[in-house]
Amino acid sequence: MASPSxxxxxxxxxxxxxxAxxxxxxxxxxxxxxxxPGRGQDALTILILGTSQDAAGRQQIADAFMETHPDIPVLIQSVQATDWGxxxxxxxxxxxxxxQPDIVYTATEGAQLFAERLALPLDDYLLRDAEEMRDYFEDVHPSLVEAFMYKGSLFQLPLDFNAANMYLNLDVIERNGLEMPGEEWTKDDFTELLRGMKGDATPYYWTNRLFGGIVPWLYVNDTSFLIEERAAGGEGFWSTFYPGEQRSGGYLWTGSNATDDRVHESFEYLRGLVGEGLAVRPEEGGGNTLVGLFASGRIGTTPAGGYWVQGLAEGGMRPEQYDVQFFPKWRSQRHQFGAAGYAVMKTTDKPDQAWEWIKYTASKEAMELAFPTPSTTPTRRSMVSDSLYTGVGPEHWSRFYETLDRFPDTGPIPAPPQQAAxxxxxxxxxxxxxxGGPDLVARSLASLDADLRDVFAEEDPS
Amino acid sequence: MTTDRDSALLRWLFLAPTMLGIGIFVVLPIVGSLVLAFFRWDIITAPQFVGLANFTAMATDRTVGISFLNTAVFVLFAVTAQLVVAMLLAVLVSSRMPGWLRVFFRSTFFFPLVLSAASVSILMKYLFNESYGVINWLLSLLGIPAVPWLTSPQWAMVVVIAVYVWQNFGFSFLLFVGGLSAIPTEVYEAGSIDGATGWRQFRHLTLPLVSPTVLVASVMAIISALQVFDQPYVLTRGGPGDSTRTVVMVIYESAFRELEFGRASAIGLVLMILIMLVTAVQFRLARRFVFYQ
Amino acid sequence: MTRRLPALAKYAALLVAAVLTLGPVWWTFTTSLRPAAESFSLPPSFFPTSPDFSSYAAVFEQIAVPLLVLNSALVTGVVALGQMLTAAMAGYVFARMEFRGKNLLFAIVLSTMMVPVQVTIVPVFMIIRGMGLSDTLLALILPAIPTAFGTFLMRQYFLGLPLELGEAAALDGASPWRTFFSIYAPLALSGMAIVGVLAFNYHWNEFFRPLIFMISEQNYTLPLGLVTLQGNLGTGSISVVLAGVILSMVPAVVVFLFGQRYLREGLTAGSSK
Known part of the structure; x- marks a missing residue:
């Protein structure tokens, strides 16, 4: 019965x-x-947004940390994601x-989500180790710190930030016989500049995110799509570390402001740019393609922060091919920024060890390890220097940090705890x-208003 | 007797992996969905019984409503396009031609099926890009201005449908080629004597004979189109606006972006019932319209 | 039937369809061979006159391609083998054995064929969490092994094999185990191949479940890794992304070339139920 086959x-x-x-x-x-690595081990787990390469880069800091804290084993984990949301x-x-990890490196977009649901306030630790912390706060602009205050408590120490400045492609400007605008330029100057850009380059390219999207245009028009308030509290902190500063207990975004006339005005302005063919329609995501397009001279202007410098250099762009300018002025010249730092998870069973990590990573030594290249802007003013930008950065790299000084009302990305919604x-x-046409702006803003009302009406499930 | 006991043992041992697996990973989750749909739960805090709230919310929530509408539009156009393209090419490929050429065309049309929807969507996203995509470049050669394929609400759905059909028509095509090859040549010979050629022949001879295959192909196409996720997720993330947000995208977003597990389960249940209804309706229609030999 | 259709029009239509089908993949291939800086340039290059493989090197630098491939291969491989085995066993019992409740059990199996994974994903997520398998490849593998369709397919296959073989073996005193493993299972290999190739095609390309279940980058599968590479906040060029896309297609194309018959049979088998 068993044939050979x-x-x-x-x-x-x-x-x-x-x-098998x-x-x-x-x-x-x-x-x-x-x-x-580390799964099932009892190490202090730190989660970052990025690739395993990024985690390997961070490992240097972990190694340096473990050298000074041999009793605290640290594990860096990375999670890839297309954006912060x-x-x-x-x-x-x-x-x-x-x-879940013990510590998460997170940005302004998630600051209040973390503060409200996931993170541990740092207040007690800060006061305990106030003397050690002075060096850090003396070097960091208070606007950045205020962004991580929530209802009077500080939840993160900002380590890097980016304000939405305007990148200008000098190749495109030169090709069209235009001139680099001055620091006081207005949105009408901006429109004229775009109109002067002919040929195959897109004059203005932007994304559809909180950062680099519509919000910078709302801020310079002295408005926002959310009602912005400030919380009380934090006096102890401010008087300890920034004596003389009038700062709040953090931002509160309490409701929709989408039907405000100035919001309408900003939208209408951008719709006009799109309609006139001066700007592409906003795309979602698109970080890497944007770099490629800008570096290859196919984009005239785009909003971005200091984080672009390294990417453009890697994309083959030489420093003299582009420059950075403040966002153009409208009713104000308020800028928008995003910052990031480590947050300790409420669920951790090692809060003291986590604090040691927070403290160490805010030291200049650790931050120099963390930001060896201008792939973001360090929050320590002393680090935003020639040594970081020479040979790779645009002529006016100093504007990245000066934005904070020049425009003291510059504020964070408006991200309440209901950030995702x-x-x-x-x-x-x-x-x-x-x-579409002008009537669509009003209709969409009414719809935005309705959506936001829903978001803020829903009681928080936690 | 040992053989009998052996048989019984073998029977249960052989059935166990499949039956246990289906029980744990299909039947139990259906029951779980039924229960979860009546709760509000973010996993972090304790679940809260909310009665029918998740279902009533679906009726009032604009995003959910739009997503069902989008899915309906998507299914209608994608399935129609898929079946028409597949039928046309199947008829052409089944006509007289050298064998190697037939094999070439058949393999070509079938090829996109083996690729991943995610990869295909990535490359299509570049092809359809407004400012540097090849499609707009080709159109510009014809003097047509750039189309905002993925950034305008009107065109985005068209692209999602096109990309989906590009990848999936091969499936219906395969079924049709099989159906057509089953038609005996004598039928055509008899038909051509009666003067049935070209379109008339297709309409009055071929189509009735392959109608069972058409029915099966359309049921399968509708069921898979109802679950579309990969293409809109990679191409548009549901945007611009809500214009390409499908039901499965809303299930995903509710559950894993907003931690609304109850609501996600409720939407999932509705989708499942919809799929069952479609199947039932199509088989009822079949009795009336389909020509069985 | 279309015999009388003008041959020219017929071939023209087929050729256009073939170009539309293969064109995008061809463009992907040629663009992946352009240097990163030129990847956006128009007109596109449709022929790799001076191929540049730097994008392929970059893919390996930017994402851990070998690990992605290993993960995809493990998930796909274990699922395919698991499905072949369990479906063959269950299909055999449903085809060849009589017992009480058989019809009911088979009806349950058939009815679950209609339930797509997307609608039960939330409870499945919770079950996975309950089993402590969150963020492991097993979370993708275990729920994918029980296969209603494969069981159905294998039952049909065993029904088509001659009954006499088993009867003769039983007369020779072979145990039911021997009858299965030495006689029927070897004969059912091509049926199992269909189940395996189908499983490969589906799970190699799967995106939805990995997107939800795989959190650590170490556990990413290829499609998930590619989508992330394409959308990352960092820098990149489309050549690099497209090089990744081409790499991910290679195994699928190999299976397409060598297993096409099984794939066709498997895909169309569902329509004959």
Whole structure:
């Protein structure tokens, strides 16, 4: 009954089965994730947004930290995400699946989400170690710190930031016989500049996110799509570290301001740019393509912060091919910035060790390890210097930090605890507002208003 | 007797992995969805019984409403386009031609099926880019101004449908080629004597004969189109606005971006019921319209 | 039937369709061979006159491609083998054995074929969490092994094999185990190949479940890694992304070339139920 062909088939079946079994056993650590460094170990786990390469870069800091704190084993984990909103979704998923880290490197976009639901306030530790911390706060602009205050408590120490400045492509400007604008330029100067850009370059390219999207145009028009208030509190902190500064207990975004006339005016202005063919319609995401397009001379202007310098250099752009200018002036010249720092998770069982990490990473030594290249702007003023930018940065790199001094009302990305829902509402309506006639702007803003009202009416589930 | 006991043992041992697996990962989750749909739960805090709130919210929530509408539009156009393209090419490929050429065309039209929807969407995103995409470049050669494919609410859905159809028509095509090859040549010979050629022949001979295949192909196409996620996620993230947000995208976003697990379950249940209804309706229609040999 | 259709029009239509089908993939390939700085330039280059492989090197630098491939291969491989085995076993029982409740069990199996993974993803997520498998490859593998469709397919396959073989073996005193493993299973290998190739095609390309279940980058599968590479906040060029896309297509194309028959049979098998 066993023909030769059945025999071979049987052998094949047996060999296949054995190989599958052996393979599964051999791969078991991979299948269960047990081979992921630190999994199941009791290390202080630090999560960052980025690739494993970024995590490896951060490892230097971890190694230096463990040298001075041999009793605290540290593990750097990275999570890839397309933007901060995506990153927070992943962290919430981690919390939901019971695999959350002890510390998360997070940005302004998530500051209040963390403060409200996930993070531990640092106040007690700050007061305890006030003397040690002085050096840090003396070097960091108070606007950046205020962005991480929430209801009178400080939740993160900002380590890097980016204000939305305007990048100008000097190749495109030269090609069209235009001139680099001055620091006091207005939005009408800006429009004229765009009109002068002919040929195959897109005069203004922008994204559809909180940062670099519509918000900078609302801020310079002295408005916002949310009602902005300041919380009381934090006096102890401010008088300790910034004596004489009049600062608040943090920003509060309490409701929709989408039907404000100036909001309408800003939207209408951008719709006009799109309609006139001076700007592309806002795209979602698009960080890397934007760099490529700008570096290859296909974009005239775009809003970005200091984080672009390194990317453009890697994209083959020489420092003399572009420059950076303040955002053009409208009713004001208020800028928008985003910052980032480590937040300690409420759920951690090692809060003291976590604080040691926060303290160490805010030291100049650690920050120099963290930001060796201008792929972002360090919050320590003393580090935004020639040594960081020479040879790679644009002529006026100093504007990255000067933005904070020149425009003291410069504020953070408006991201309340309901960040995800707010950003979704904004992105959803910005695109429609700018894709049709003037009547569509009003309609979309009414719809944005309705969406935001829903967001703020919903009581927070936590 | 040992054989009987052996048989019983073998029977249960052989069935166990599949039945247990289906029980744990399909049946239990359906029951779980039914329960979860009546709760509000973010996993971090304790679940809260909310009765029908998740369902009533679906009726009032604009995003959910739009997503069902978008999915309906998507299914209607994507499935129609998929079936028409597939049928046309299947008829052409089944006509007389050298064998190697037939194999070439058949493999070509089937090829996109083996690629991942995510990869395809990535490359299509570049092709359809407004300012540097190849499609607009080709149009510019014809003097047509740049189309904002992915950034205008009107065009974005068109692109999502086109990309989906590009990748999936091969499936219906395969079914149709199989259906057509089953038609005996005598039928055509008899038909051509009666003067049935070209379109008439297709309409009155071919189509009735392959109608069972058309029915099956359309049921399968509708069911898979109802679940579309990868293409809109990668191409547009549901935007601009809500213009390409589909039901499965809303399930994903509710659950894993907003931690509204109850609401996500409720929407999932509705989608599941919809899929069952479509199947049932199509098989009822089948009894009336389909020509069985 | 279209015999009388003018041959020219017919071939022209087929050629256009073929160009539209293969064109995008060809463009992806040629663009991946352009240097990063030129990747946005128009007109596009449709022929790699001076191929530049730097983008392929960059893919390996920017994302951990070998690990992505390993993860995808492990998930796909274990799922495919698992499905082949479990479906063959269950299909055999449903085809060849009589017992009480068989029809009910088979009806349950068939009815779950209609339930897509997207609608039950939330409870599945919770079950995975309950099993302590969050953020492990097993979270993708375990729920994917039980296969209603594969079981159905294998049942059909076993029904098509001659009954006499088993009867003869039983008369020879072979145990039911021997009957299965030595006689029927070897004969069902091509049926199992269909199940395996289908599983490969589906899970190699799967995006939805990895997007939700895989959090650590070490656990990413290829499609997830590519989408992340494309959307990352960092820098990059489309050549690099497209090089990644081409790399991810290679195994699928290999299976397409060598397993096309199984894939076709498997895909169309669902329509004959």
């Amino acid at each position: 059945t025999l071979t088939r049987r052998a094949l079946l047996g060999a296949g089965g054995a190989a 079994l052996a393979g599964t056993v051999a791969a078991w650590p991979r299948l269960t994730g047990a081979d992921i 995506d990153f927070f979704a992943k962290i919430l998923t981690m919390v939901a699946s019971g695999t 707010v950003e979704t509402a904004l992105i959803r309506n910005v695109s429609t507002a700018l894709s």
